[in-house]
Amino acid sequence: MRIETIDLNFLGTEHIIASYLLRGEGAAALVETGPTTCLEALEGGLRERGVAPEEVTQVFLTHVHLDHAGASGHLSEMLPRARFYVHRVGYPHLADPTKLLASATRIYGERMDELWGEVRPVPEERLEALPGEGEEIELDCGGALVAHDTPGHAYHHLAYHEPESGTLFAGDVAGIRMPGRSYVRPPTPPPEVDVEAWRESIQKIRRISPASLRPTHFGCYEDVERHLNELEQRLEDWLLFVEERMERGAERDEIVAALESKGDEELLAEGVDREEGVHYDLAGNYPMLVDGLMRYVRKRGRR
Template sequence: MKPPLVGTNRRARRLLLVTLVAPGTHLVDVHYLGRPEIIAVGVIDTGVGTLLIDPGPSCALPALRQGITNLGVAVGDISAILLTHIHLDHAGAVGSLLRDNPAIRVYVHEKGAHHLIDPSRLLDSARRLYREDMDRRWGEFLPVPAPNVIALTGSETLRFADRRFPVADTPGHASHHVSFLDHATGTAFVGDAGGNRYSNRNYVSPVTPPPDGDLAGWQTSIDQFRRWDPARLFSTHFGCSNPVGAHLDELESRLALWSDRVRTSLADTGRSDEQHATEFVGWVAAQIRERLAPADAVMYEWGTTAINSWHGLARYWRTTTGDAPR
């Protein structure tokens, strides 16, 4: 079962796209593959230009364009894009936006910058995974001109007009992940480093895909978010979460629970990785169904990709304990 598709009434869709998060800050729901509450894009009016945070995949560009149009913003008004990381569901639309507005500056972790400039390796890897479904799921991923790319270490403070955005290196989900704190509104844009929590529902799901799933790194990211003490977390999947402390506590405990489950399964050498991963997916689905209404549970099961998290955690444990991968 999949989350319900959005209805075909165009006016209704336009009204559903944009949500006010804080003064001058909006969320645009790009209705990924026609489904609401899967991918959220941050839109910030600085007074001298518009910022986008993680514009999503290019296959969802029509909805993003409609969303910013609803806010009175054109692509030509975008001054900068802040990327938490370069995965296709976050960064796929960047090159297409720059094709229409070559003045946009793109801020990204230094480990991901070269993949924006030359995405060939990134796309080859993704195509091996998604095969013939690649174009439908993500659309094109155009290269970004090198002069437009600003590489970040995670120790900077970005300034746009009178707004300050401290940047933090936030690994765990990906080694090339950064997060941004908007001091003006107390909004922390955390990409996938805050886990998945769809529209503040009562479940926080880690996302630990290979090859970068890193439990120790994720703990440093959670600690960083606590030091920031933001008013809200803005996650790509999906939207704003508060209270922040309870959200982070649940993410931390669920990471420990999931990682222990995977580590225990690796001790059972009589079963294949595929068998272990399938069992893990069922176990996660049962957890979700205990906490959520059926329609909400379907959304999590569709968006969480627990099978990828099993493989990422298995790789982490095999790397840290020295066991050879199977």
């Protein structure tokens, strides 16, 4: 089996959202579908690689956020033999995306169509609900994937480990990173960010000890321990940064501006200029990241 990266060219920009193609003798699988706005790029990526629609028999989703799974309903029509694997908590939102769309609309408003496009349900007979930790799924293209429960970015987040190569398809739990760069940004959008759970998921990844990480945003990285250390440190640092300003009574827009200034300085320190930083913003922008951290701080305070 071999693993290939299909760049979904989100909003006409490369290296923002990946779909990973697993290929074997006469069969193929995908990890992540991307949003419907990237469906043409995904179709083209399969076609360029000579993969016929009926060859794709399994689609694995790390979670149901629209940049990762939004095209699933359309793909269920395009890929006649494919089964769609998702965390049991995410399952009902693929079968009926009404609540998912309502939640996303509160966040993205008028940009919903521009960013994500139309979202269709996946027929329930095509869905496979994964219970969470340690579920091993045999691949039709050879080998297996082991699903690991990795909350933090979202409660219903899974990371998939391919033992033969040591690859971990990490979704968003391993952060945002661009090819050729060392900088790792924690994606902390509302409504489900849980930093405490995220710490535990990072520890779990360390115990799995993958040879490489493949985050959906974007690429393949073998400096696993350094990558995880940076992610964990920045997640803690940004949480403290936001929390301190909330305690001083700062308004949301003031906190966004302050984190943007801080984040841009961190990018420059690791050799990423502002133009390249736009790629990070497309995968996880500062207003969204602050909203998620502020919501977490308030929820933790109520607990």
